[in-house]
Amino acid sequence: MVANKEQFLERIDTGIPGFDEMLGGGFYKGTINVVTGETGTGKTIFGSQYLGSGLQKGEKGMCIVTSEMSDFVKKEMYTSFGWDFWKLEESGDLVFVDVTDPELRLQKAVELAPMELIKSFRKLIDRKIGEEKPRRVFIDSIEALFLAIESKYRLRTIVDDMFDVLRGHGVTVVVSSGTMFGISEAVEYGADSVTRLGRMIAGNNLQRTIYVAKLRGSNTSNEIRVLNISNKGLSVLKQSPYLGSTG
Numbered sequence: 001m002v003a004n005k006e007q008f009l010e011r012i013d014t015g016i017p018g019f020d021e022m023l024g025g026g027f028y029k030g031t032i033n034v035v036t037g038e039t040g041t042g043k044t045i046f047g048s049q050y051l052g053s054g055l056q057k058g059e060k061g062m063c064i065v066t067s068e069m070s071d072f073v074k075k076e077m078y079t080s081f082g083w084d085f086w087k088l089e090e091s092g093d094l095v096f097v098d099v100t101d102p103e104l105r106l107q108k109a110v111e112l113a114p115m116e117l118i119k120s121f122r123k124l125i126d127r128k129i130g131e132e133k134p135r136r137v138f139i140d141s142i143e144a145l146f147l148a149i150e151s152k153y154r155l156r157t158i159v160d161d162m163f164d165v166l167r168g169h170g171v172t173v174v175v176s177s178g179t180m181f182g183i184s185e186a187v188e189y190g191a192d193s194v195t196r197l198g199r200m201i202a203g204n205n206l207q208r209t210i211y212v213a214k215l216r217g218s219n220t221s222n223e224i225r226v227l228n229i230s231n232k233g234l235s236v237l238k239q240s241p242y243l244g245s246t247g
């Protein structure tokens with residue numbers, strides 16, 4: 001698959017100003033990069049911005065939405081930032097795959113065993129990525145698929161298997177995972193990099209935070225930085241969040 005060592009070193013920009021330098025130069029090409037955080041911390045924006053950055057350079061993107069119709073993601077990005085994913089989809093530069101896909105809907109409708117849904121999902125993304133050949137893939141969010149898997153061991157095996165399918169295509173993937181159901185641990189374990197988004201109390205305000213929890217094979221920043229969301233999307237500020245005293 002990978003022919004020479006230069007290819008191992010190739011980095012892909014995240015599209016988030018200030019964040020590539022925290023990673024020592026971006027994500028490694030062909031790897032699985034997990035972004036975790038509570039609801040509302042910016043995971044969907046992160047992945048969308050990552051795809052958007054590639055699109056600007058003519059790199060085809062694929063957005064796989066597991067827990068809702070992809071129209072909701074398109075609408076969120078349009079009303080928040082004016083990013084027109086409908087238009088990009090029309091031109092064929094961006095491909096959406098979502099839960100309304102007939103292959104998955106069938107499984108959902110009859111509420112078959114969770115493993116059946118996971119197997120169908122695995123097959124679907126394997127086929128779609130093979131057909132469309134995107135350079136960047138964003139999966140938002142992975143935990144929705146794994147909610148019914150009770151054994152941690154089973155979960156790890158399933159996650160590893162899913163990630164191996166993705167790695168087999170050589171695409172660079174961002175996977176978001178919510179922290180609510182205790183699943184993100186297993187997802188983080190199998191990933192090549194982990195970025196954590198959060199919120200901290202700073203004085204009388206909430207401050208958004210970002211840090212790199214792991215990046216296999218690279219030097220990374222150990223700092224926690226402030227994550228800013230504006231009408232242009234996410235950016236990482238140079239400063240660390242101010243920790244207000246509780247006393």
Ligand SMILES: Nc1ncnc2c1ncn2[C@@H]1O[C@H](COP(=O)(O)OP(=O)(O)O)[C@@H](O)[C@H]1O
Pocket residue numbers: 037038039040041042043044045046076080081229230231232
């Ligand atoms: N234009 C904007 N300016 C500032 N903040 C915004 C803007 N658009 C969205 N947000 C913030 O981003 C949050 C949503 O981020 P999102 O990526 O959907 O979170 P997650 O996917 O982690 O649940 C919103 O709750 C809102 O606080």
Ligand SMILES: [Mg+2]
Pocket residue numbers: 043044045140
């Ligand atoms: Mg989201």
